[in-house]
Amino acid sequence: xSNSVPPFAVFxxxxxxxxxxxxxxxxxxxxxxxxxxxxxxxxxxxxxASFTVPFLDYELVxxxxxxxxxxxxxxxxxxxxxxxxxxLHVKDDLQHMAAFxxxxxxxxxxxxxxxxTLFVFWELLTLGSVFLIWTNRTKAALGAGFRYALYHxxxxxxxxxxxLLHVKQTGSTxxxxxxxxxxxxxxxxxxxxxxxxxxxxxxxxxVTDAYPESTITGIIFLSALTTKSAVYVLARAxxxxxxxxxxxxxxxxxxxxxxxxxxxxxxVLSYSLxxxxxxxxxxxxxxxxxxxxGAISHAVNDILFKALLFMSIGAVMYRTGKSKCTELGxxxxxxxxTCIFCIIGAASISGFPLxxxxxxxxxxxxxxxxxxxxxxWFLLMFASTGVLEHAGIKVPFxxxxxxxxxxxxxxxxxxxxxxMGIAAFFCIFNGxxxxxxYSLMPFPVDYQPYTAAHVMxxxxxxxxxxxxxxxxxxxxxxxxxxxxVNLDADWFFRKGSRLVLTVVTGxxxxxxxxxxxxxxxxxPSFLSNFSRRPVSRMAEAVGRAGNPGNQDRLDQLNVxxxxxxxxxxxxxxxxxxxxxxxxx
Amino acid sequence: MxxxxxxxxxxxxxxxFTLFYILLAVFLIADFFTEKHGELPWExxxxxxxxxxxxxxxxxxxxxxxxxxxxxxxxxxxYE
Numbered sequence: 001x002s003n004s005v006p007p008f009a010v011f012x013x014x015x016x017x018x019x020x021x022x023x024x025x026x027x028x029x030x031x032x033x034x035x036x037x038x039x040x041x042x043x044x045x046x047x048x049a050s051f052t053v054p055f056l057d058y059e060l061v062x063x064x065x066x067x068x069x070x071x072x073x074x075x076x077x078x079x080x081x082x083x084x085x086x087x088l089h090v091k092d093d094l095q096h097m098a099a100f101x102x103x104x105x106x107x108x109x110x111x112x113x114x115x116x117t118l119f120v121f122w123e124l125l126t127l128g129s130v131f132l133i134w135t136n137r138t139k140a141a142l143g144a145g146f147r148y149a150l151y152h153x154x155x156x157x158x159x160x161x162x163x164l165l166h167v168k169q170t171g172s173t174x175x176x177x178x179x180x181x182x183x184x185x186x187x188x189x190x191x192x193x194x195x196x197x198x199x200x201x202x203x204x205x206x207v208t209d210a211y212p213e214s215t216i217t218g219i220i221f222l223s224a225l226t227t228k229s230a231v232y233v234l235a236r237a238x239x240x241x242x243x244x245x246x247x248x249x250x251x252x253x254x255x256x257x258x259x260x261x262x263x264x265x266x267x268v269l270s271y272s273l274x275x276x277x278x279x280x281x282x283x284x285x286x287x288x289x290x291x292x293x294g295a296i297s298h299a300v301n302d303i304l305f306k307a308l309l310f311m312s313i314g315a316v317m318y319r320t321g322k323s324k325c326t327e328l329g330x331x332x333x334x335x336x337x338t339c340i341f342c343i344i345g346a347a348s349i350s351g352f353p354l355x356x357x358x359x360x361x362x363x364x365x366x367x368x369x370x371x372x373x374x375x376x377w378f379l380l381m382f383a384s385t386g387v388l389e390h391a392g393i394k395v396p397f398x399x400x401x402x403x404x405x406x407x408x409x410x411x412x413x414x415x416x417x418x419x420m421g422i423a424a425f426f427c428i429f430n431g432x433x434x435x436x437x438y439s440l441m442p443f444p445v446d447y448q449p450y451t452a453a454h455v456m457x458x459x460x461x462x463x464x465x466x467x468x469x470x471x472x473x474x475x476x477x478x479x480x481x482x483x484x485v486n487l488d489a490d491w492f493f494r495k496g497s498r499l500v501l502t503v504v505t506g507x508x509x510x511x512x513x514x515x516x517x518x519x520x521x522x523x524p525s526f527l528s529n530f531s532r533r534p535v536s537r538m539a540e541a542v543g544r545a546g547n548p549g550n551q552d553r554l555d556q557l558n559v560x561x562x563x564x565x566x567x568x569x570x571x572x573x574x575x576x577x578x579x580x581x582x583x584x
Numbered sequence: 585m586x587x588x589x590x591x592x593x594x595x596x597x598x599x600x601f602t603l604f605y606i607l608l609a610v611f612l613i614a615d616f617f618t619e620k621h622g623e624l625p626w627e628x629x630x631x632x633x634x635x636x637x638x639x640x641x642x643x644x645x646x647x648x649x650x651x652x653x654x655x656x657x658x659x660x661x662x663y664e
Contacts (some may be wrong), residue, residue: 260648461637468641
């Protein structure tokens with residue numbers, strides 16, 4: 001214990017060493033060493049360990065270890081190691097630093113013992129991740145990164161407001177069960193703040209807008225950490241909240257319909273991410289031990305197979321510069337290893353027996369059946385079929401098979417293959433031997449995935465859904481891949497911001513026009529008239545006044561001098577009144 | 585000569601599909617002889633999952649193609 005440091009410390013400190021390592025080998029070694037070092041540190045932390053620092057009237061619990069946070073800690077380290085192996089060829093220090101800061105703050109979130117610490121890491125998480133998007137250095141990435149940051153800043157503020165209210169009401173800062181309470185604003189604000197990071201429907205577009213614009217290697221980290229740390233907070237603070245069941249079911253069902261018609265494969269996988277997190281949110285909402293175990297084990301498995309799928313498409317993108325269905329196809333010819341890894345990821349996410357989702361997602365669906373939630377059961381089974389469609393078949397089929405794009409790229413670089421190999425190993429290992437995974441769960445697992453009926457049912461479901469795909473494709477009824485944009489909730493942000501911009505610039509332009517007319521055209525010419533010809537102007541005025549035939553002009557001149565002081569006095573009173581109202 | 589790959593030969597494609605259809609048949613038949621203790625009554629019906637998977641898949645694809653796509657599809661440069 002005395003030799004250990006809080007889990008986030010290794011990554012956050014190590015990040016700032018990266019730019020000083022000029023030697024390539026040394027830098028690569030550092031990138032791989034840090035996750036290992038950090039993991040060794042984590043293993044030495046036993047449940048119950050904690051680090052505290054006094055802060056104002058409170059005590060900040062920088063780190064509090066229990067079974068729930070440990071599972072996430074282990075898999076975050078594995079994901080980070082895989083991500084850094086995958087990114088070894090990247091020469092951009094900023095990306096590596098961002099990844100370390102991002103990974104460190106994710107660890108900070110899941111081990112935070114109090115909400116103030118959690119909030120600080122929550123914000124740091126946004127900072128690290130937005131740089132993984134910006135460092136792609138495209139115009140689209142810049143815009144998407146800004147929108148991404150905006151979403152998370154809003155989410156962070158909602159969360160902060162909730163936390164402050166919560167602390168004020170309860171006097172407790174501890175990260176513990178809150179639960180939605182009727183009429184308790186704090187519980188709702190925290191709920192929604194976390195929900196934004198969890199990509200709930202309508203709050204979700206930051207995922208599908210920004211992730212596909214991030215760097216090839218950055219998306220591996222992104223897909224693993226932000227949403228899963230939000231799942232962790234939900235599992236800690238809101239287990240058994242009925243509303244979560246329906247939020248989760250909505251996530252699982254709506255995202256996959258988009259995935260069917262999406263052309264960009266990285267965006268398909270981003271929709272798939274929302275779909276999978278939906279299953280987890282559902283499990284947390286059901287809240288029984290079986291359901292929570294299912295949600296957590298599915299989070300672990302999802303991090304691995306989603307990383308694997310993103311890595312395989314990333315490798316394709318690295319070699320070809322393309323990620324769209326319409327531009328890819330037939331790559332199995334020259335990238336066979338990547339293709340096989342992609343198929344392993346696809347089989348894992350679809351939940352074929354011996355692959356990972358088979359042992360985790362089924363726990364959530366079983367929990368729904370146990371609870372007699374028949375509608376939910378059907379929705380989740382429907383969503384399972386949808387997973388096969390967009391992630392199980394579409395991703396590998398349109399990248400590696402389908403029509404021959406004529407592209408003959410080289411196989412992925414060795415570091416990418418190793419990273420994919422490790423992820424693929426765990427996808428199969430967790431699926432075939434679920435024992436070790438189950439042993440890490442927060443509750444004791446009493447669930448047997450490998451019964452004849454379950455194997456048979458799941459296999460039939462997947463095989464006959466595949467048959468449907470084959471028949472639809474052959475008959476030409478399968479929707480053609482198209483180069484197109486599909487509107488989603490980010491429309492409100494993109495177009496809404498444009499509307500605000502139009503209105504604001506319109507008002508500004510109007511004021512500028514008036515100002516220009518008054519101060520640039522009218523006043524200077526008016527005043528210069530006087531300064532240029534003062535005598536003749538005065539003479540004109542006097543001459544007119546002296547002309548007895550022009551009596552009304554004379555009246556005007558007499559009126560104005562007496563009127564001006566009155567107007568000035570009234571204006572002065574207004575200013576005075578305004579001043580006292582504002583100051584008072 | 586242009587290099588030929590696995591599925592460039594129509595024979596291999598045919599083999600693949602033959603294998604696929606055999607697999608479907610074997611599992612479908614085996615399902616009738618599988619002992620089931622499903623919690624929900626229809627879980628115990630023979631071939632329930634096969635029918636469900638097929639129908640759900642078609643339903644999803646048609647929903648995406650005929651309902652969602654006409655509603656949300658825009659030109660690729662829509663936001664530019």
